[in-house]
Amino acid sequence: MKKKIALLMSCCMAAASLAGCGGSSATATTAATQAPATTQAATTAPSKEASGGSGDVKLTMSWWGNQVRNERTQAALDLYSEQNKGVTIEGQFSEWSDYWNKLATSAAGQSIPDLVQMDYMYIDQYVKNSLLVDLKPYIEKGALDVSSISENTMASGTVDGGIYAICAGINSPAMMYNKTLLDKNGITVKDYMTIDDFEAVSRQVYEKTGYKTSIVYGTAQTYLDYFMRAYDVVLFGDKKMGGKAEDYIPFFQMYETGLKEGWLIDPGVYAEISIGSVEQDPLVNGSSPETMSWCAFANSNQLTAVQNAAPEGVTIGMTTWPSPDPKKSGYLKSSQFFSVGAHTKNPDEAVKVLNYLVNSSDANNILLGERGVPASSKIAQELSPKMDAINQEIIRYINEVVTPNSSPINPPQPDGASEVFNLLNQVQEQLCYGTFDAKAAAEEFFNGANKIMSQK
Amino acid sequence: MKEKKRESFRHFMNRESTAGFVFSLPFSIGFLMFMVVPMGLSLYYSFCDYNILAPPVFVGMKNYIKMFTDDPVFLKTIGVTFYFAFVSVPMRLVFALIVALILFKTTKATAFYRAAYYLPSIIGGSVAVAILWKRIFATDGVVNQLLRIIGIKTSFPWLGNVNTAIWTLIILAVWQFGSSMLIFLSSLKQIPVTLYEAARVDGANRFSQFFKITLPLLTPTIFFNLVMQTINGFLAFTQCFIITQGKPLNSTLFYTVYMYKQSFEFYNTGYGAALAWIMLGIIGLITLILFATKKFWVYTEGV
Structure with a gap:
């Protein structure tokens, strides 16, 4: 009896393990043959007929963001499934930093989601490793309508002549400030502040209210990029950094001055919060003026989230980031993009969903410009009367404050950028803890970053 | 046929x-x-330039050479990890032994207390407790509030100070003494009562009973706990990853978190794999050293 059971078990096991091996090797070979096939599809016009329409199509879409975005995006995707029977779209969302770990791992496993939310910082890397589908053939075929998107906006999703990403919303760097606090103390903030103006306001706020100033900490890269534009310095050159070490001193000088004069917030405050979280920013979160800031460096589309996170009775204002020459620094950017992943089995259906997210009034009535001002001018116009006061303010800021004084954004960051940014944030940390002065910090950063870039 | x-x-x-x-x-x-397969792959990647997205390129010993000649952060994290392991593990063992001795005498409530003291071991490594810890040591957290009650007005940033941040992690590790405590308890029970009776007859006091009987007979257990906890100490990840992220100034950057950052944040996965193999070597070496000292202090005779 025992032996019989053993025999039976062994047969089952053998069958199961054989099936297991067979299954995995089969998928491995299909994945291998599929990879060149999709890259081919990416370069030449797709000849494969749409597999959508009939039969069940399952797509996945991944994005990073906040709770509002998760709910709205999933609702828009569900509406698509309702309108297109047989198509189901699964949403996968995570926080910004986890998102890129997950995406890279899935790319390595040949299973990048069908629809991917992309960032300007990563486009170059993903395209160079042929992980995104070139959308140009679909645009030419008419499957993807970009007629109401401006050429400038389309350009930001273009790499080496191919279009790999469609703008999901337009925003611009914006400084949020505690308007209630400043009004009460008779301090005014004007658009296009220079560094001197900014320091003057910070000093005044500190003297009158005790509130400190938080200058981007832990995520200084975007601000450094913005700051250096005033000197016509582009951060990254070919395998090296732009400009000279001295060019970077004024940036670090601002921190040193704030530290000496006492208005810069204590860096220990940042150890307690998740950096990048709107809700935990010292502008809205903290127990005393000593641990709070009157301003925060953010992006225009975050105004809703910041205002929601602010304590009751506090109105949040929005102005440009301070810079040695704010009119030269300013730019409009795509807050994020939608792309199609190269491992998709249904590129046509994925493009259709992409088209729906960008051009459909139904979809955008749900999304309501949470990702920034919609790229399609038609949709933006349609949406604007439905928007609340905060979103109206965002549109005003983009159209009247930034657009007249902006220039094209710098090219996407090359490989090695994330390491350089990590170095920047460590140097900044050391500066704030008093290990470096501005000059030493600039040299440390410039030389270290050059070394990183030269090895790429 | x-x-x-x-x-x-x-x-x-x-x-x-x-x-x-x-x-x-x-x-x-x-x-x-x-x-086996992932370990083999990781060994291969450690000799490659690999950024996850593009296929790996074989570069020989480059990653290992870079580590020892051109990466000050690597040395810093080794220092931090050693400090953490060699401070938190002995403290945890002493604490576990003290609590085990207190809970050894069985009364009606001991079962409850044993469970209660074991609890931190189960939940201590979790994300929720890590977040709780972050709140406890915040400038407006419980610690500062308690200090205020006893008259010390302070808003000291425990997590933001280079000298104190690592201690919040050490205290969290020491707090998870439960599993060592249980092992101590069970081996305390195995010490024959006759030994104590004989000692009492000879006039030994509690103090010398502990040092002459209890402690020597516990050394095998202490050794086991020491080895296991040291390995765990080197592999600690969650606390650092959630509570401090290595801040401030890398003073709390654990080796494992640095490895993770290199692999998945900077996309230097080949370098991350090399770091992992060095860690394996370090842990192996330390375990070997601990075993080598065994014959000097661990009591191995039968009871």
Whole structure:
């Protein structure tokens, strides 16, 4: 009896393990043959007929963001499934930093989601490793309508002549400030502040209210990029950094001055919060003026989230980031993009969903410009009367404050950028803890970053 | 011929060893797929330039050379990790032993207390507790509030100060003394009562009973706990990853978190794999050293 059971078990096991091996090797070979096939599809016009329409199509879409975005995006995707029977779209969302770990791992496993939310910082890397589908053939075929998107906006999703990403919303760097606090103390903030103006306001706020100033900490890269534009310095050159070490001193000088004069917030405050979280920013979160800031460096589309996170009775204002020459620094950017992943089995259906997210009034009535001002001018116009006061303010800021004084954004960051940014944030940390002065910090950063870039 | 083949197949299937192989198959497959293959891959990647997105390129010893000649953060994290492991593990063991001695005498409430003190070991490594810890040591957290009650007005940033941040992690580690405590308890029970009786007859006081009987007989258990906890100490990840992220100034950057950052944040996965293999070497070496000291202080005679 025992032996019989053993025999039976062994047969089952053998069958199961054989099936297991067979299954995995089969998928491995299909994945291998599929990879060149999709890259081919990416370069030449797709000849494969749409597999959508009939039969069940399952797509996945991944994005990073906040709770509002998760709910709205999933609702828009569900509406698509309702309108297109047989198509189901699964949403996968995570926080910004986890998102890129997950995406890279899935790319390595040949299973990048069908629809991917992309960032300007990563486009170059993903395209160079042929992980995104070139959308140009679909645009030419008419499957993807970009007629109401401006050429400038389309350009930001273009790499080496191919279009790999469609703008999901337009925003611009914006400084949020505690308007209630400043009004009460008779301090005014004007658009296009220079560094001197900014320091003057910070000093005044500190003297009158005790509130400190938080200058981007832990995520200084975007601000450094913005700051250096005033000197016509582009951060990254070919395998090296732009400009000279001295060019970077004024940036670090601002921190040193704030530290000496006492208005810069204590860096220990940042150890307690998740950096990048709107809700935990010292502008809205903290127990005393000593641990709070009157301003925060953010992006225009975050105004809703910041205002929601602010304590009751506090109105949040929005102005440009301070810079040695704010009119030269300013730019409009795509807050994020939608792309199609190269491992998709249904590129046509994925493009259709992409088209729906960008051009459909139904979809955008749900999304309501949470990702920034919609790229399609038609949709933006349609949406604007439905928007609340905060979103109206965002549109005003983009159209009247930034657009007249902006220039094209710098090219996407090359490989090695994330390491350089990590170095920047460590140097900044050391500066704030008093290990470096501005000059030493600039040299440390410039030389270290050059070394990183030269090895790429 | 056919008949013979069938016969030999049946013979094969009836063998004891076949049954043995078959029943160990689930483990073997799992072990091969989730241990051996990934480890082999990681060893290969450690000799490559690999950024996850593009295929790996073989570069020989480059990653290992870079580590020891051109990466000050690597040395810093080794220092931090050693400090953490060699401070938190002895503290945890002493604490576990003290609590075990207190809970040794059985009363009605001991079962409850044992469970209560074991609890941190179960939940202590979790994300929720890590977040709680962050709140406790915040400038407006419980610690500062308590200090205010006893008259010290302070809003000291425990997590933001280079000297204190690592201690919040050490205290969290020490707090998870439960599993060591249980092992101590069970070996305390195995010490024969007759030894204590004889000692009492000879006039030994509590103090010398502890140092002459209890402690020597516990050394095998202490040794076991020391080895296991030291390995765990080197592999600590969650606390650092959630609470401090290595801040401030890398003063709390654990080796494992640095490895993670290199692999998945900077996309230097090859370098991350090399870091992992060095860690394996370090842990192996330390375990070896601990075993080498065994003969000097661990009591091995039968009771």
